[in-house]
Amino acid sequence: MLITVRCQEGPFEDELRSLSAWLEADRTVVRHIRVEPGSERPRLPGQQGDGIDVLSLVLGTGFNAASLATAIACWRATRNQPPTLVVERSDGTRIEIRGSNPAEAQALMSGLLTDEQSDSGS
Template identity: 55%
Template sequence: MLITVHSPGSIAEVELRSLAAWLEADRSVRRHVRTELTSGLPRVPGQQGDGIDILSIVLSSGFSTAALSASIASWRATRAQAPTITVQRANGARVEIRGVITSETEAVVRRLLEDEQTEPSS
């Protein structure tokens, strides 16, 4: 499953690098995810690339989406000012998280991710 996390604003790269490092440091998560930092803007030949504004997360099958949701919530709780992030599935379904994360917000992210795992394959 492919999940992307987007963070707007001038500190997006710092926040997304922090989240990627957090996920890779979490023992319950790191063996089930592969992360990649990218830019959502197209590259212009001959020019330096834009800053990072997308974190792509590839989840292995059988990985608990609850564990990923909890890890993202834990990471946001460590930030001095919780950044706004958008978690999006490959099919375009997404949820934006602003302000302090609550158990309800974590549950919404979990449902978004679980819906992807239960969709019938074609």
């Protein structure tokens, strides 16, 4: 399963780098998820690539939706002003996580990921 994470405002490259490092440091998460920072903007000939504007999370078999949801909610709780995150599944279903309520962020993420696991299992 593939999901993408984008920041809607603020220093989004710094925030995505921070989230990437947070996820990669979480042994429970990194065991089943590959984090790939990247850019969705086209690279112009003769120029280096753009900075990071998206994180792709490749979720492997055996991954636990609750662990990823908790990790993202915990990361947001460490931010002075948690950025709005747009999390999108490969089928186009997306959520926006705003505000500073970790329980709400976790519920949104869990719902998105649990629905995807149910859909792919049927």
